Amino acid sequence: MKSLLTASILALGAAGALAQDKPRIGATVYGLNAEFMQIWADAAANHPAVKEGLVDLTVFDGRYDALVQQEQFETMITEGYDAIVFVPHDIEAGAAAVDAAAEAGIPVIGSNTRVNSDKLKSYVGSDDVQSGYMEAKYVLDKIGCKGNVVIIEGPIGQSAQIQRLEGNMKALAECPEVKVLEQQTANWSRAEGQSLMENWLTKHGEAINGVIGQNDEMALGAIEAIKAADIDVTTIAIAGIDGVTDALTAVKAGDMASILQDGAAQAQGAVDLAIAAVLPDYQPKSDIWAKYTDMPWNGGKDAEYNVPWTPVTAENVDALLAERQ
Template sequence: MQMNKRTLVATLLAAAGASLLPGLGAAAGKRLVIGFAQTGAESEWRTANTESVKSAAKAAGVELKFSDGQQKQENQIKAIRAFIAQKVDVIILAPLVTTGWDTVLKEAKAAKIPVILESRNVEVKDPTTWASFVGSDFVEEGRRAARWLLDHTKDTQGDVNIVELQGTVGSDPANDRKKGFEEVIRTNPRYKVVRSQTGDFTRSKGKEVMEAFLKAEGKKINVLYAHNDDMAIGAIQAIEETGLKPGKDILVIGVDAVKGAFEAMMAGKMNVSVECSPLLGPQLMEAAKKAAAGETLPRWIKTNEGVFPQEVAAKEFPNRKY
């Protein structure tokens, strides 16, 4: 079928105009606008995460609308609705908990605004309401913590009594770090979790709950497994206040590998920290630009992480960025 001259010219002009667009689903020359609904600032990790996203947005020339959820899901939902009303190009959500997002994510989808989950995942009926998850394998982090413990205590005799400080109830990392840890220690009946309670990922609550564990179990505790380093550091204070030596009388395992954990390891008060990198900003900016351009993203963009025992803390400390 032949194309008439008028149609041909219109087609060529449209193609030329499209080639001038930045590929971000916006008019030529318009900056990419991203709304970021953060959980809060409950830990060293979360503060570093916020800074990574903000600095990466600035470096990428992106306009970032930031909202601090202050550890409340309703604040995050309000922020997402505000971003939808402002017609941002992409929404980044660090969900406080896994459930309760169905309605607001449907609203974002109806507004044709892609949502990228970061650091934590969600459970929704319609998985097409979010475009990608950028973050860690929390189950594997739990497994790594348990593998270190089994290897480190393989020559000891008798039962190994473990107390566990869980993260925020209902959050993805708390659920999965518990699951991965249990999966590995279940292989050896010597290892028993005798107490397990949430410390809300905070240093102060970690100290408070560890005090309760020590009152209940006393010197029977052999190991503390904390779902993040901040809770572990709070718990170390509680252990010291009872006259016990953290890192010796009670082995201390944390997750995140923040600077505070390395300082505790160098002081001999903590034994290992499993890395969970908060420096997701560059990966998020790249993913956001692709999502705004209409590209299909991988369902999971993983971060590369390791395990840092006490023995390498002094050597690795100068390399830590958070």
């Protein structure tokens, strides 16, 4: 997917250079190494308004670095982009970039992860506290609210890490007999999640009853470590968040639980909002507004749009996998 996505981003950037009369939308995302943000960026690039040529869109890879994203904002401001969609790497560091765009009169739409700024025009994402609670509750219910768990966190300082941890702890507070043996970041990385789990298995062995992975990639890394240690993965309760393809397959196999985060809806909703900020009479072209009737468009005027979570189950996993074909 990434090679196709990169090609589409470059093509869209070239189109922007040839058609300066069209509104130009820039999107800087925290990083494109993993599938979830690739899904987000691909959906943005394939937004109906972009494909029809109503606007030009350029997606920038933030490379998991708040400073890189700051520089990308500076580029978009200097080049006179009409609106910016922002998926920040850091909740605090991203605020200066939003301030600079606001001073330049460029509307900024937040998506997926949050930034601590009151200058966003709007935000479209999902409730990370809720997902953190949901995944932890699955693990705790499966181990009967007794035993030991480990928590694999996202990048420290990103809003999803902060809020999912809040949800994790809310669920853990309901199970006072459960002990958190280890808690550390793996930066959304499958490889880092595997390495952490290898170390924890060496230290704690079969004392680990549950793994709360704040995203699927890290939970999948933990599964690889467990299998490599010749431990039956079904004896450990494991949960992640996002619904990436490998996680859907793992759910189907009974290895883990996952909660689908609809990155495509977040991306296309954010692009609709960015266009509406530039073209006042614009009506949304994405079908996500019909898909999620509990998230009405409301003229694109709401400060926040909340895309619902979808727990991955035995009943819906095949349909979700089919959508990835």
